Amino acid sequence: MEKNKTRFRGIASGLTKNKRRNLLLSMIAIIALTVFLHFTEQGATVGSYEVRVLNLCAVYAVLALSMNLINGFTGQFSLGTAGFMAIGAYTTSLLIMPVSVKAKVFYLEPIVPWLENVHWEGNFGLFGALLVAGLITAVAAFIIGFPVLRLKGDYLAIATLGFSEIIRIVFTNTQSVTNGSTGIKSIPNTANIWWTFGVMAFFVVFMLRLMKTSYGRAFKCIRDDEVAAESMGISLFKHKMLSFVISGFMAGVGGGLMASVLGAITPLLFRFILAYDILLIVVLGGMGSITGSIVGAFLITTAKEWLRWLDAGFNIGPIKVPQIAGLRMVVFSALLMLVILFYRRGLFGNKEFSWDGMFRLIKNAPKRVAAWFKPKPKGGGAK
Amino acid sequence: MSVLKTEGATMRFGGVTAVDNLNIHIENNEIVAIIGPNGAGKTTAFNMITGVYKPTSGQVLYQKPNSGNAAMENITGKRPDLIAGLGIARTFQNIRLFKEQSVLDNVLIANHVRLKNGFFSAMLHWPFYYKSEREMRERSMVLLESVGLADHANELATSLPYGLQRRLEIARALATQPQLLLLDEPAAGMNPKETEDLTQFVAQIRDDFQLTVLLIEHHMQIVMDISDRIYVLDYGKTIAHGSPAEIQGNPDVITAYLGVEEE
Numbered sequence: 166m167e168k169n170k171t172r173f174r175g176i177a178s179g180l181t182k183n184k185r186r187n188l189l190l191s192m193i194a195i196i197a198l199t200v201f202l203h204f205t206e207q208g209a210t211v212g213s214y215e216v217r218v219l220n221l222c223a224v225y226a227v228l229a230l231s232m233n234l235i236n237g238f239t240g241q242f243s244l245g246t247a248g249f250m251a252i253g254a255y256t257t258s259l260l261i262m263p264v265s266v267k268a269k270v271f272y273l274e275p276i277v278p279w280l281e282n283v284h285w286e287g288n289f290g291l292f293g294a295l296l297v298a299g300l301i302t303a304v305a306a307f308i309i310g311f312p313v314l315r316l317k318g319d320y321l322a323i324a325t326l327g328f329s330e331i332i333r334i335v336f337t338n339t340q341s342v343t344n345g346s347t348g349i350k351s352i353p354n355t356a357n358i359w360w361t362f363g364v365m366a367f368f369v370v371f372m373l374r375l376m377k378t379s380y381g382r383a384f385k386c387i388r389d390d391e392v393a394a395e396s397m398g399i400s401l402f403k404h405k406m407l408s409f410v411i412s413g414f415m416a417g418v419g420g421g422l423m424a425s426v427l428g429a430i431t432p433l434l435f436r437f438i439l440a441y442d443i444l445l446i447v448v449l450g451g452m453g454s455i456t457g458s459i460v461g462a463f464l465i466t467t468a469k470e471w472l473r474w475l476d477a478g479f480n481i482g483p484i485k486v487p488q489i490a491g492l493r494m495v496v497f498s499a500l501l502m503l504v505i506l507f508y509r510r511g512l513f514g515n516k517e518f519s520w521d522g523m524f525r526l527i528k529n530a531p532k533r534v535a536a537w538f539k540p541k542p543k544g545g546g547a548k
Numbered sequence: 549m550s551v552l553k554t555e556g557a558t559m560r561f562g563g564v565t566a567v568d569n570l571n572i573h574i575e576n577n578e579i580v581a582i583i584g585p586n587g588a589g590k591t592t593a594f595n596m597i598t599g600v601y602k603p604t605s606g607q608v609l610y611q612k613p614n615s616g617n618a619a620m621e622n623i624t625g626k627r628p629d630l631i632a633g634l635g636i637a638r639t640f641q642n643i644r645l646f647k648e649q650s651v652l653d654n655v656l657i658a659n660h661v662r663l664k665n666g667f668f669s670a671m672l673h674w675p676f677y678y679k680s681e682r683e684m685r686e687r688s689m690v691l692l693e694s695v696g697l698a699d700h701a702n703e704l705a706t707s708l709p710y711g712l713q714r715r716l717e718i719a720r721a722l723a724t725q726p727q728l729l730l731l732d733e734p735a736a737g738m739n740p741k742e743t744e745d746l747t748q749f750v751a752q753i754r755d756d757f758q759l760t761v762l763l764i765e766h767h768m769q770i771v772m773d774i775s776d777r778i779y780v781l782d783y784g785k786t787i788a789h790g791s792p793a794e795i796q797g798n799p800d801v802i803t804a805y806l807g808v809e810e811e
Contacts, residue, residue: 371671374671374673375671378670378671378677378681379656379657379659379660379663379665379670379681379684380660380667380670380671382649382653382656382657382660383657383660385646385648385649385653386646386649386657388648389646389647389648389649390644390645390646390647392600392640392644393640393644393645393646394646394657395627395628395629395632396598396600396628396629396632396637396638396640397629397632397637397657397658397660397661397720397721397724398629398632398633398658398660398661398662398724399629399657399660399661400627400629400630401629407667453648515648
């Protein structure tokens with residue numbers, strides 16, 4: 166019996182022989198990333214344009230995680246992310262902007278008195294602002310969740326999209342709080358690369374941990390089979406709401422970070438197109454994969470920037486391709502379709518990165534490549 | 549002591565009366581079977597008991613475990629998750645496992661209903677959550693061992709052969725620590741050997757877990773072997789009720805199953 170018990174533990178905790186090696190590799194990777202971030206922050210590795218792209222990558226990773234939680238892990242097709250980001254972005258901006266700048270930005274109509282003299286300075290200010298942004302967004306998600314989470318599938322998508330647009334329209338029309346359609350400029354760029362990568366790392370750990378708890382498992386069961394989940398005693402509404410609120414919190418923080426990285430926001434930035442951009446990352450990376458969302462965010466954000474040369478006109482040997490605005494997006498879409506054709510469930514499916522998995526991949530790579538070139542055995546020859 | 553009782557439970561879908569005036573009662577530790585031809589309303593009866601459907605009229609009464617001689621609780625039309633919390637677990641006619649997850653995870657999640665830790669203590673991995681997580685894992689593994697699935701714990705649920713998937717579904721229902729277990733055609737699609745195993749298995753879990761079992765089944769052999777009492781439904785109506793021997797000799801039942809002999 167005793168022997169049996171230890172065997173259970175072994176299976177239950179999924180112990181691997183290579184645990185030590187993996188821990189070492191993870192530590193090396195984290196240290197390497199930290200060193201890279203340090204030198205990048207000092208301006209020693211890449212230029213300011215690349216830093217900006219890296220910042221955006223990390224912010225998009227946070228947003229993708231937010232959307233993946235509700236769409237990929239809980240299986241609720243929600244497209245309200247853009248609206249939630251808007252709430253977070255405006256909250257953060259209004260909290261961290263200096264008083265004098267506010268007076269300048271709100272020139273059409275003065276800002277409401279209760280926001281006029283609010284200025285949360287520096288890193289502590291940004292921390293508080295992001296926290297408040299997340300909480301306010303979570304509350305908004307909670308309120309919106311009551312009507313919309315009774316819906317399923319396409320209907321839920323349309324309802325959340327609708328609420329997202331409502332939020333945007335409200336922000337366009339509350340001139341004295343959000344400065345209306347003119348938007349807000351000169352938002353302090355407090356969020357440097359430490360901030361964006363730090364927040365991303367925090368949410369990655371958060372999600373990994375969440376998915377290991379009983380609540381995370383409940384989310385996945387709701388995704389797999391609602392009827393069975395409910396008969397097993399999982400309250401559908403409670404867990405969908407929990408997932409929706411956490412997702413809202415993350416979207417709010419992500420939106421706030423984005424505002425500080427970009428330095429200027431307008432309501433037009435938060436159109437539903439933004440939600441699709443994030444959905445694209447989630448689907449490409451893999452619904453239900455944390456690794457997938459991160460890799461997807463970095464791939465898509467950098468690819469969009471890197472492909473800019475296509476718009477400017479170029480030469481392929483003797484053929485001169487003229488300047489075509491939007492050619493970048495055509496090629497980008499074609500690439501996406503290729504990826505989806507070969508990886509139907511996204512790059513990672515619902516799997517996560519692991520060192521063991523990577524070593525297996527490397528070990529099997531020659532065999533796989535060989536299989537590509539090996540002539541296929543003739544199927545019997547009978548016709 | 550009755551565990552479950554329905555009083556005139558009726559379910560209508562538009563003009564169709566799927567279940568008409570169902571009056572069943574199940575005593576503690578019994579195995580009761582509901583049989584009947586296709587479309588007789590057996591699964592609808594299950595769905596009324598487990599809260600998937602709210603009966604058009606009538607009541608479902610339930611005696612909570614360890615409630616002594618307290619009056620039976622009216623659970624008519626309660627939400628399925630609340631009913632599961634009260635100690636009624638079920639399986640499905642067409643297996644509904646959590647496909648993307650391992651065998652162990654399928655059973656683990658059924659422990660969620662008994663979890664006393666809130667979300668924040670789970671996220672912060674506070675010691676008492678860690679303890680209950682470990683307990684859940686150990687309980688699940690012991691349960692898997694007792695149904696003979698421990699060696700498959702880390703496999704994907706859908707990679708199991710059909711008979712084992714059925715078993716896993718029963719194990720998952722058992723993990724919610726039920727008092728009353730509802731089995732919806734557990735032997736559907738099984739070969740004779742698997743069917744025989746299952747018959748023993750159901751009788752064994754009844755004794756091991758001190759369960760009361762309500763079962764829907766087409767395989768007459770299982771029904772006759774293990775049930776204490778049988779209800780026969782036809783077109784939503786209860787046409788017979790009694791011990792296996794009584795049912796076998798009942799002319800109404802024979803008519804319902806084999807049709808009327810033409811004069």
